[in-house]
Amino acid sequence: MTANLFRISSAVTRIGALLSVACFMATTGHAAARTLTVYTYDSFTAEWGPGPIIKKAFEATCGDCSIDFVPLDSSASILNRILLEGESTKADIVLGLDTNLMAIAEDTGLLAPSHVETKELKLPIDWESDIFVPYDFGYFAFVYDTEAIDSPPTSFDDLIGAPDNVKIIIQDPRTSTPGLGLLLWMKSVYGDEAAEKWEALQPRILTVTKGWSESYFSLFLNGEAPMVLSYSTSPGYHMAVDETERYQAAAFDEGHYLQIEVAALLKSSDNQQLGQEFLTFLHSNEAQSAIPLGNVMYPVTDIGSAMPPAFEKLIQPTEVLLFSPEEVRDHRRNWVDEWLEASSR
């Protein structure tokens, strides 16, 4: 009986493999050899995001190559996606993971060393990874609408005890790096008490979205809630581009959690050389200059006068909070379960 089942399943295995080879050939057979497929999140490739600028600039330097951005609906989905696809993934580059996901991503064994020099970068911490290439950074913060809130909360305790009209929109830590960031921010502030604090925070939460864009653009900017989990840099965009001071970040006494966004090359990629060139290009002046107003984050190099003056008016965290990638790897599942448990109550 088991022998038969095994025979059937191995036959199916073979059929499945054949089918997949057929599909693979059908989808990639006609693609140019020098196309870099980059998995990233949606706001990076949006028409106003840094993606189109970086794509154009890079394609101008490398001749016959082209960049194919594949926008996924949220940042943590990038990691889930390469986990699901394994070695048969079509991605050459993943762009949009962050420090919190680095150890988890590295453990998949799917990523290759970048061979990119990172010593000279201007980062709040020392950079050690030889796989991940940082391309921007920022601090998580709650951004509020000054027309809806007069005195913003100044700490998590303050937020928890805020009046009823102070509602926040946050993101799911399973799909979004800001969502995970908030989870870790709360954890670094409250430690073992984080679960009860999450429960106490529930009445403040209007909704949990899958990705950051839905929270920020679709809900917050449309006036659905007066506060949203975003970055301390977000008001910089509104001040520089929209020329309004309406949206501001609330400075929290406990400090703010740091996010460094990174890109990496996949081992399975056939374009190792081109991939490394792209990762190096991320630190070029052209690419970094697209960061402050394109991705609304801090660049990782000194871009001089390209830095918008509005960024000088942003809040500066009194303390920078960050877990090591290994700590996040070891505890993420438990902490997410803790969050799920507290939020489903």
Add this chain to the structure above:
Amino acid sequence: MRLPWWSTGSLALLLILLLAGLPLLAIALEAGQINLPSVLSNAYTQRVIRFSIVQAALSTLLSLGLAIPVALALSHEPRFPGRSTLITLYSLSLVIPTVVAIFGIVAVYGRTGWFNTFLTSLSIEPLSLYGLNGILLAHVFFNMPFATRVLLQSLDGIPGEQWRLATQLGMPYRSRFRHIEWPALRPSLPGLTALIFALCFTSFAIVMTLGGGPRATTIEVAIYQALRFDFDLNMAVTLACIQLVLCTVLMVFSTLLARHIDSTIGFSGLLKPVRWRPTNTHRWIGILTISIATMFVLLPLLGLVFATANTKFLTVITDSLTLLAIGNTLVTAVVSAFLSVALALGLLISTRHLRVRLHHERAGIWLQLAGNIILVLPPLVLGTGLFLLLQPLADVFSLALLLVIAINSLTALPFVVRMLEAPMMQAGRQHDRLLQSLGIDAWHRWRIIDWPLLRRPIGLALAVAATLSAGDLTAIALFGSERFKTLPLLLYQRMGSYRLDEAAVTAGILLALCLFLFASLQRIIGGRAHA
């Protein structure tokens, strides 16, 4: 060459077993390696199970609680203007793709919908659609009309003498209800309860669009999230096992209880004579009930129609994403409909031989039951199994088209088997003896006897299967990606990112596509109505 009678049935059975059995085996093997008790004792898992049961119970209670007065009012008002149109409208909500109806519901009851605008103008705090509220509302939208139709049929079946007797005795309404109407309603209630509970318990699209946050997640949605959000195979497999057990129990219950319920899509809008003269107050209450119920079903449909006509119409309809999704939806729908009907015919040709010629009634019915596999193994559980099976071998997302077709054809199979069973058996019973004595082989039998007789039901079955598949959000949610999207997925994403104008147009296109598929398959395959 003559094929033996069992060849088609065995082939269909083999295909079904390959499609459903192997994934099941994969789940079983994987489950053997997990510590089930530890995941089961996880508070989140328990809450998800509890929420699935509670929302299904509430949805059932509300749907039935509202359907009973509406059915009574409709039965008391046999000459109510537009009554038959209303009853047709009630069957429509069974055919409309779930996501499309959800869009209509959002257009009416969403944050910026008509209902909340109205509430705000009265300075009442707007209602939030997301969470349990929205799930219940959508479930009632789908199941109240269905329950009303079934109950109305029971009421229409009350013999006229009973009413005459009640009038002669001068019975007040309360006693008429107790002695005449309630006894007519009661036999359908256990079956309806079981059916609606089962439908709501496994509903996916509604919970994913209107709930989905950690507070409003059902087992089906949690399986999807475990796979697509977390890549947490342990969680997915554990939940799949739980769902498998619960669905088996539910299926046994509803087959036992719902034997007498005719859930096919039909129309019973015939004018019935007035059988008693209700008081004026009673009539007004009845008419008010009917009007509210009509508004409830009609508003979301109107909301959809109004929302579709917006400034984004041309942009969306010419957008390459939309066009690609239309193509994908058409291919998936048509191929899975044909596969589903082929599987059903394969099973039924053999079961007919067993039941009609060999008189093995029971064996035939058992073989036929293979078509119901999806009721025990809901699409997401099946999808989890397929994931486990294929993930080590290939990139599952590049197999999306095939996987979605496979799952959708199995999803439609119970409906298709049910629609074709009666005409197949009838054709068999009428002609089998003659065919046997003339020694006509299977192929000629099919061409001369079966095809002309079965053409229409086959056309209808194809149309229903294609519409079901075109509106599917379950399989595509699991296996879709930016490389392969269908219209329902595109609609879900546009709705999810609150681009409501684009979503409206997408919903309109999807609805039009479903109507087109339904009409054209029925016409092309089924032939002209009088054939």
